[in-house]
Amino acid sequence: MHEEDHRFKYLERKIGMFIAVALVGIVTSFILYGVQKDYFTPIYSLRFTVDRGTGFTKGMSVKLSGFRIGRVTSISLNEQAMVDIKVEVDKKYRTWIRSDSTVKLVKEGFVGDNIVDVSVGSLDKPELNDGEAIVYVKTKALDEMAEEIAEKVKPVLFEVRDIISYINNPEGDLKKAIRNLEVLTRNLDGTRQQTDKLLVSANGNLDRISTRTTTILDSVHTKVDGLDLSPVLARINNTIDTIDTKIPAILDKVDMALTETEKFSRVTRIMSESAFPKIPGILSQAEDVLLSTDHLINSIQNIWLFRNTSQPADGRQFIRGDSHE
Numbered sequence: 112m113h114e115e116d117h118r119f120k121y122l123e124r125k126i127g128m129f130i131a132v133a134l135v136g137i138v139t140s141f142i143l144y145g146v147q148k149d150y151f152t153p154i155y156s157l158r159f160t161v162d163r164g165t166g167f168t169k170g171m172s173v174k175l176s177g178f179r180i181g182r183v184t185s186i187s188l189n190e191q192a193m194v195d196i197k198v199e200v201d202k203k204y205r206t207w208i209r210s211d212s213t214v215k216l217v218k219e220g221f222v223g224d225n226i227v228d229v230s231v232g233s234l235d236k237p238e239l240n241d242g243e244a245i246v247y248v249k250t251k252a253l254d255e256m257a258e259e260i261a262e263k264v265k266p267v268l269f270e271v272r273d274i275i276s277y278i279n280n281p282e283g284d285l286k287k288a289i290r291n292l293e294v295l296t297r298n299l300d301g302t303r304q305q306t307d308k309l310l311v312s313a314n315g316n317l318d319r320i321s322t323r324t325t326t327i328l329d330s331v332h333t334k335v336d337g338l339d340l341s342p343v344l345a346r347i348n349n350t351i352d353t354i355d356t357k358i359p360a361i362l363d364k365v366d367m368a369l370t371e372t373e374k375f376s377r378v379t380r381i382m383s384e385s386a387f388p389k390i391p392g393i394l395s396q397a398e399d400v401l402l403s404t405d406h407l408i409n410s411i412q413n414i415w416l417f418r419n420t421s422q423p424a425d426g427r428q429f430i431r432g433d434s435h436e
Contacts, residue, residue: 152201152202153201153202153203154181154199154200154201154202155199155200155202155205155240155241155242156184156197156198156199156200156241156242157197157198157200157208157239157242157243157244157245158195158196158197158198158242158243158244158245159195159196159198159214159244159245159246159247160189160193160194160195160196160244160247161193161194161196161216161247161249162193162194162249163194164186164188164194164196166216166225167183167186167194167196167216167225167227168183168186168225169183169184169185169186170182170183171183171224171225171226171227172224172226172227173198173199173200173214173226173227173229174226174227174228174229175204175207175208175228175229175231176231180200180201180204180229181198181199181200181201181204182198182199183196183197183198183227184197184198184199185197196227198214198227200229205238205239206238207231207232208229208232208238208239208245209232209233209234209236209237209238209239210232210236210237210238210239211232211233211236211246212229212230212231212232212239212245212246213229213230213245213246213247213248214227214228214229214230214245214246214247214248215227215228215230215247215248215249215250216228216250217250229245
C-alpha cells in the first residue's frame with residue numbers, strides 16, 4: 112500500500128508560488144528603488160563649485176520652485192581647495208533651467224533638511240547643456256548667521272548689563288527712589304489714619320449742622336405759616352384802587368394847567384413883542400433922570416449948611432474905652 116501525508120500534498124506547487132511571489136517582490140522593490148533614485152528617468156548633469164562643502168551631502172534633493180527635480184550625485188575637493196558638486200536633473204525640467212539660473216543651499220523650514228534650490232531662468236536665455244556649470248549663490252550658514260546675530264545682540268546685552276548694574280547700585284537713583292517710596296508709603300498710613308479721624312469729625316459736624324439747619328428751617332416755616340398777610344394785602348389793594356380813582360382827576364387838572372400855561376405863554380409873548388420897541392426910550396429917559404439926580408445931589412453937598420467941616424481926632428472915629436468905663 113502506498114501511504115501519503117496530506118500535509119505534503121501539493122508541496123512543490125506551494126514552494127514554487129512562494130518563490131515566484133518573493134521574486135516579484137524583489138523585482139518590484141528594485142523598480143521602486145530605481146524610480147526613487149531616478150534610475151529609469153532621463154537625466155542630465157550640472158555642476159557648480161563652492162568654497163565650503165558644509166551642508167552638502169550626497170543624495171540630497173535638488174528642487175525648483177519647491178518641487179524636487181533631481182539629486183546631488185557627487186561631492187569632491189578640487190586642486191584649488193574648492194568643493195566641486197555634481198547634480199543630476201530630470202530632463203523634462205530642462206526648459207526652466209537657463210544660463211542665468213542660479214543654485215543656492217537653503218534649509219526647508221526652520222529645522223528642515225538642507226536642499227539645493229535652483230532658480231527659474233529667463234526664457235530668452237539658452238538652456239544649459241549636459242555637464243555645464245551653473246552659477247552658485249553663496250548663502251549664510253547657520254553658524255555665520257549665529258555670529259551675525261551675536262554681533263548685533265552684543266550691544267544690547269551690554270546695555271542690559273549696564274541697566275542691571277544701575278538698578279542694583281545701592282546708591283543709585285532707582286534704589287533711592289524705592290527707599291523714598293517706602294518711606295512715603297509708611298507716612299501715607301499715618302496720613303490715612305488722620306484723614307479717617309478728620310472724616311469722622313467732619314461727618315459729626317455735618318450731622319450737627321444738618322440737625323440745626325433742619326430746626327431753623329422748621330422754625331422759619333412755622334413763622335411764615337403764622338404770618339397773616341391778608342390785612343396788608345387788603346390795604347394795598349384799597350390804596351391801588353384809590354390811586355386808580357384819583358389819577359383821572361389829577362390828569363384832568365394837569366391838562367387844564369398846561370392849557371392855562373400855554374395861554375399865559377402866548378399872552379406873555381404878545382406883551383413882550385409890544386413892549387420890546389418901547390424899552391430903548393424908557394432906558395434913555397431913566398438915564399436922563401439919573402443924571403439930573405446926580406447933579407442935584409452934588410449941588411446940595413456944596414451948600415455950606417450941609418457941608419461937613421469937622422475933622423476927626425487923630426484919624427480915629429471911635430474912642431477906646433477901658434474896663435472902668
